[in-house]
Amino acid sequence: MESRRKSNPQLRRGLCYANNSKQQDRSPSVIVIGGGMAGIAAARALHDASFQVVLLESRERLGGRIHTDYSFGFPVDLGASWLHGVGKENPLAPLIGRLGLPLYRTSGDNSVLYDHDLESYALFDTVGNQVPQELVTKVGEAFEFILKETDKVRQEFSEDMSIFRALSIVFERRPDLRLEGLAHKVLQWYLCRMEGWFAADADTISLKCWDQEELLPGGHGLMVRGYLPVINTLAKGLDIRLGQRVTKVVRRYNGVKVTVENGRTFVADAAVIAVPLGVLKANSIKFEPKLPDWKEEAIADLGVGIENKIILHFENVFWPNVEFLGVVAETSYGCSYFLNLHKAAGRPVLVYMPAGQLAKDIEKMSDEAAANFAFTQLKRILPDATSPIQYLVSRWGSDINSLGSYSYDVVGKPHYLYERLRIPVDNLFFAGEATSMSYPGSVHGAFSTGMMAAEDCRMRVLERYGEIDLFQPVMGEEASVSVPLLISRL
Numbered sequence: 001m002e003s004r005r006k007s008n009p010q011l012r013r014g015l016c017y018a019n020n021s022k023q024q025d026r027s028p029s030v031i032v033i034g035g036g037m038a039g040i041a042a043a044r045a046l047h048d049a050s051f052q053v054v055l056l057e058s059r060e061r062l063g064g065r066i067h068t069d070y071s072f073g074f075p076v077d078l079g080a081s082w083l084h085g086v087g088k089e090n091p092l093a094p095l096i097g098r099l100g101l102p103l104y105r106t107s108g109d110n111s112v113l114y115d116h117d118l119e120s121y122a123l124f125d126t127v128g129n130q131v132p133q134e135l136v137t138k139v140g141e142a143f144e145f146i147l148k149e150t151d152k153v154r155q156e157f158s159e160d161m162s163i164f165r166a167l168s169i170v171f172e173r174r175p176d177l178r179l180e181g182l183a184h185k186v187l188q189w190y191l192c193r194m195e196g197w198f199a200a201d202a203d204t205i206s207l208k209c210w211d212q213e214e215l216l217p218g219g220h221g222l223m224v225r226g227y228l229p230v231i232n233t234l235a236k237g238l239d240i241r242l243g244q245r246v247t248k249v250v251r252r253y254n255g256v257k258v259t260v261e262n263g264r265t266f267v268a269d270a271a272v273i274a275v276p277l278g279v280l281k282a283n284s285i286k287f288e289p290k291l292p293d294w295k296e297e298a299i300a301d302l303g304v305g306i307e308n309k310i311i312l313h314f315e316n317v318f319w320p321n322v323e324f325l326g327v328v329a330e331t332s333y334g335c336s337y338f339l340n341l342h343k344a345a346g347r348p349v350l351v352y353m354p355a356g357q358l359a360k361d362i363e364k365m366s367d368e369a370a371a372n373f374a375f376t377q378l379k380r381i382l383p384d385a386t387s388p389i390q391y392l393v394s395r396w397g398s399d400i401n402s403l404g405s406y407s408y409d410v411v412g413k414p415h416y417l418y419e420r421l422r423i424p425v426d427n428l429f430f431a432g433e434a435t436s437m438s439y440p441g442s443v444h445g446a447f448s449t450g451m452m453a454a455e456d457c458r459m460r461v462l463e464r465y466g467e468i469d470l471f472q473p474v475m476g477e478e479a480s481v482s483v484p485l486l487i488s489r490l
């Protein structure tokens with residue numbers, strides 16, 4: 001194999017700095033831009049397939065929207081924390097199983113809306129009265145029924161509309177489904193949860209597309225020890241350059257040239273673009289020649305929403321032993337919820353998760369004001385709550401490395417835009433959650449697209465050099481070794 005590689009002069013191409021005039025005797029090369037799950041998965045796969053890989057990451061840390069923080073003395077995730085689809089169908093299951101990372105299953109249901117079982121909520125009104133559990137369950141079921149009714153609206157109207165508008169039409173037609181008083185507020189809370197799933201307000205979510213993603217079986221499990229070990233394992237042994245913000249990507253027939261903020265350039269046979277959709281939308285990376293119109297349209301037309309986490313660390317646990325605490329209100333904007341990490345991971349921590357417009361508004365506040373805002377919500381339902389001893393605040397919407405939390409389908413735009421975003425352009429291969437038509441907005445979706453980009457890249461580069469059988473396929477044997485996942489429910 002080695003001698004064959006050497007025999008092909010075209011393969012004697014290497015990844016080098018542009019100012020390094022002497023081309024080195026190396027195997028095909030690729031630059032991966034972005035060190036989140038997608039970029040790392042692509043880099044790992046191509047490295048294992050004998051490519052020369054350099055990964056350029058703008059932040060001083062790896063993981064992107066996986067961000068496990070240890071400043072409380074234990075892991076908490078400021079970005080992703082659930083594995084959606086706790087079962088062998090999940091492409092991350094073999095790795096998580098091998099690492100022995102425990103999961104806490106918050107729901108056995110495969111639903112978009114109920115990543116927590118209905119009985120695991122304790123909901124309160126804004127003056128601290130607990131909502132009877134039967135009402136929580138009853139309204140949860142009613143909401144599911146009402147959403148099914150919106151399907152009839154979808155069948156009837158050729159034009160797309162927002163999920164909010166569709167709900168209004170259902171209520172106009174079926175006044176018997178309208179809820180009043182406390183039940184109405186509980187319904188708003190479920191709507192607020194749905195908005196959290198999409199990181200967007202109901203009046204911007206597409207009726208036609210909201211349920212087009214695929215849900216893997218096995219329910220939803222929290223990564224009790226944080227997601228970072230998965231990233232670190234995949235990144236082991238890779239050539240990773242942190243603090244390298246890419247500003248320009250030039251593609252030519254025989255390779256790519258990538259420039260970073262400080263002016264340094266890297267060249268290779270191909271590049272994997274694994275930066276977030278928000279970054280592509282902001283045009284902070286210049287492509288030369290420009291990307292084709294269909295690609296630019298996909299970038300412009302896919303939505304990117306905001307969900308944040310305000311993580312409150314307390315001295316003691318003073319709240320009920322449920323997985324989720326919620327505040328119900330007249331509108332979904334006024335509702336809120338807290339994930340109880342004590343139940344899931346034994347830590348005295350509550351995670352407040354605003355989404356959509358509320359998340360945008362909170363991002364305008366200082367960290368201290370944002371933490372106070374979350375604590376005020378908690379005080380409304382638990383007046384004896386003691387102040388947190390520490391807090392963490394995410395800003396995924398304004399962070400220039402993400403410019404949004406995850407993608408979603410906006411009204412009037414087709415779901416196939418995710419695929420358009422994924423399709424390669426010459427020797428540029430695109431990866432990331434927003435390029436996953438089946439699993440957008442998820443860690444396993446990002447991982448799958450990284451693997452796909454790696455395979456596409458391998459095929460293209462090696463086809464061109466006539467060496468298609470030379471290297472290992474990107475999905476090695478290891479991927480098929482299955483270790484059962486460690487799942488608990490306290």
Ligand SMILES: Cc1cc2nc3c(=O)[nH]c(=O)nc-3n(C[C@H](O)[C@H](O)[C@H](O)COP(=O)(O)OP(=O)(O)OC[C@H]3O[C@@H](n4cnc5c(N)ncnc54)[C@H](O)[C@@H]3O)c2cc1C
Pocket residue numbers: 033034035036037038039056057058059062063064065066078079080081082083084244245246247274275276279284285307308309394396400401402404405406431432433434440441442443444446
């Ligand atoms: C608050 C929150 C909660 C979430 N919860 C879940 C969950 O529970 N389960 C789940 O499955 N998913 C969840 N998600 C979604 C999940 O985190 C993402 O879908 C996934 O991590 C995205 O991975 P990625 O590789 O596509 O992008 P990213 O992780 O964003 O990686 C892109 C990388 O590119 C880097 N970059 C940006 N610009 C440049 C540049 N110019 N040059 C070089 N590098 C650059 C970034 O710094 C980043 O490291 C959540 C997301 C958020 C924000």
